[in-house]
Amino acid sequence: MTKRDPLFAIKVEDVVKSYAEVMVLRRIKFSLQPGEVAVILGANGAGKSTLLRILAMLTQPDSGSIDIYGNDIAKNGPQVRALTGSVLHSPMLYTDMSVRENLTLFAELYRLKNIDTLIEKNACKVGIQSRLDHRVRTLSHGFQKRAALARALMHKPQLLLLDEPESGLDSRSVSYLENVVEEYRSSGRTILMTTHIIEHALEIADKAIVITDGYVHLESTTTCLNKSNILSAYSHTLPKTSGDL
Amino acid sequence: MRESLAVIWAIGRKDLLLETRNKDVIVAISVFALLVLMIFTFAIDINQVNAKLTGPGILWASIAFAGVTGLNRAFALELEGNTLEALMLAPISRDLIYAGKMLGNFLFITAAQIIVIPIFAVLFNLAVLRWEMLVVSLLTTIGFSAIGTLFAAMTIRVRAREVMLPLLFLPVVTPLIMAAVESTSHVVNDSSWPEIYQWIQLAIAFDIAFIVISAFIFQQILED
Numbered sequence A: 001m002t003k004r005d006p007l008f009a010i011k012v013e014d015v016v017k018s019y020a021e022v023m024v025l026r027r028i029k030f031s032l033q034p035g036e037v038a039v040i041l042g043a044n045g046a047g048k049s050t051l052l053r054i055l056a057m058l059t060q061p062d063s064g065s066i067d068i069y070g071n072d073i074a075k076n077g078p079q080v081r082a083l084t085g086s087v088l089h090s091p092m093l094y095t096d097m098s099v100r101e102n103l104t105l106f107a108e109l110y111r112l113k114n115i116d117t118l119i120e121k122n123a124c125k126v127g128i129q130s131r132l133d134h135r136v137r138t139l140s141h142g143f144q145k146r147a148a149l150a151r152a153l154m155h156k157p158q159l160l161l162l163d164e165p166e167s168g169l170d171s172r173s174v175s176y177l178e179n180v181v182e183e184y185r186s187s188g189r190t191i192l193m194t195t196h197i198i199e200h201a202l203e204i205a206d207k208a209i210v211i212t213d214g215y216v217h218l219e220s221t222t223t224c225l226n227k228s229n230i231l232s233a234y235s236h237t238l239p240k241t242s243g244d245l
Numbered sequence B: 001m002r003e004s005l006a007v008i009w010a011i012g013r014k015d016l017l018l019e020t021r022n023k024d025v026i027v028a029i030s031v032f033a034l035l036v037l038m039i040f041t042f043a044i045d046i047n048q049v050n051a052k053l054t055g056p057g058i059l060w061a062s063i064a065f066a067g068v069t070g071l072n073r074a075f076a077l078e079l080e081g082n083t084l085e086a087l088m089l090a091p092i093s094r095d096l097i098y099a100g101k102m103l104g105n106f107l108f109i110t111a112a113q114i115i116v117i118p119i120f121a122v123l124f125n126l127a128v129l130r131w132e133m134l135v136v137s138l139l140t141t142i143g144f145s146a147i148g149t150l151f152a153a154m155t156i157r158v159r160a161r162e163v164m165l166p167l168l169f170l171p172v173v174t175p176l177i178m179a180a181v182e183s184t185s186h187v188v189n190d191s192s193w194p195e196i197y198q199w200i201q202l203a204i205a206f207d208i209a210f211i212v213i214s215a216f217i218f219q220q221i222l223e224d
Helices: A048-055 A077-083 A099-109 A115-126 A141-153 A171-186 A198-204 A227-235 B002-022 B025-043 B048-080 B083-089 B094-124 B131-154 B161-188 B193-223
Strands: A010-019 A022-032 A037-041 A063-068 A084-087 A159-163 A190-194 A207-212 A215-221
Touching: A010 A048, A022 A048, A022 A207, A022 A215, A037 A048, A037 A171, A037 A198, A037 A227, A048 A063, A048 A159, A048 A190, A077 A084, A084 A141, A099 A115, A099 A141, A099 B002, A115 A141, A115 A171, A141 A159, A141 A171, A159 A171, A171 A190, A171 A198, A198 A227, A207 A227, A215 A227, B002 B025, B002 B048, B002 B094, B025 B048, B025 B094, B048 B083, B048 B094, B048 B131, B048 B161, B083 B094, B094 B131, B094 B193, B131 B161, B131 B193, B161 B193
Parallel strands: A037 A190, A037 A207, A084 A159, A159 A190
Antiparallel strands: A010 A022, A010 A063, A207 A215
C-alpha cells in the first residue's frame, strides 16, 4: 500500500481530464485539510462533477495524482473507497427494492456489522425512517436523495463527496443535509461538495474552490469571499494555449 | 474468502430479488427458447431418427439465442438506475462485482433451462432428463454466464447493444455450444460416460478460460 502525506484529507496535483477533444480539467491543483468543509463552485460545464467523479474513482484522470488521507487513489482503490462516501447526481439506488433493502445491500458490500442498527441510525439522520420499507420507485426525488445520503453515511466515511446535494430538495431536506455537514465538521471529518447556490456555499463551507475553464481560479476560505468575488471568478476566462484543445 | 463469497452472494441475491419482482429475464429467456423450439418442431418433421440428430443442436441454439435476450436485460437494469456505479463505489475488487453479476446470470439461465429442457424432452420425445444432462447443462451455463456477463458489461453503454451483444457473444461461445451439442447427442443416444466425458472436458476447459479472461477484462471495462 502506498502511503503518502496523511496531513491532507485530499491532495490533488495537476489533474487533467479530457473527453474526446474537449479538455474539461487542466492541471487542477488544490488540497483540503482533515475536518474542512469545502465547496467547489463554477459555471455549468466548468468540470465540477467530473472532478468529483474522479475523486470518487468512477472516472480516471488522463494525468496527475490524487491522494486521499495519504493513499494514492491510483494504487489503493479499495482502501480509498472505504474512506469515501459519495452522493453524485443520480441517487444510484435500485428502484424496485425498498430503501432498507438498498441500504442492507450496500452495508453488505462494505462488510459492515450490526446492519439493522446502522440502517435505523442513518435513516434517522436524514429523516427517512418512515420510508425505509417503501420501494425507491415510489419515493419523491427528495427522499431518494436522502436515501442516497444515508447510503453514503453507512460506513462512516472520513471524506464525503456531494455533487449538488441540495438540488431538488425542500428546505426540510436541506436542514437534514446541514445537520450532516455540521456533524462532519465537529467530528473532524471532511466534506467536498459542488453547488450552484453561492450564498448557501458561503454559509455552509469553510473553503471555496472556484473552477473556471478547467483551472482552479480561486481557492480561499469563505470568510474572505463574497458573492461578487465568486461571480467575477466565474466570468474570468484564461487565454487558450495551442495545446488546450 | 468467506467475506468475498458473502459479497458475491449479496450481488447475486440482489439480482434474484429484482427478478422475482420484475420477472423480466427468466420469462424472456424461457419464452424465447420455447418459441424457437416450437418453430423447429413445426419446420422439421420430427421422428425418432432425426430428433436424436437435430434435437441437441436445436436445444442449445435456442438456449444460446434466448440467453442473449436475458443477458441484455440483466445489465439494462443496472444502467437504468446508474446502479453499476453504486457497486463501483464500494470498497470491493471489481472481480467480485463480475462474479456477483455472473452468479445472477447463471441463476437466470439455469431457471429458464428448468422450464425449457423438460418441454424439449416432450416435444422431441428424447430421454434427456438424466444426471449426465445436468452436468452438461451446468457447465454450459457457467460458460454462457461467464462470457455473457463480460460482453453485456462491454456493450452496456453502446447505443445498439441489443445488436452488438449477440454479435460478440455467439461467435465466442460457439466452441462451448459445440461441446454442449455433442455431449447432449451422446446423452440422448445413451452413450457411456467416457464418451460424454470427452466433450465435458472441453466444456470445463472453456469455462475455466472464460472465467479467468473475463474477470480480468471486466476490471478494465469498469475502469474505463
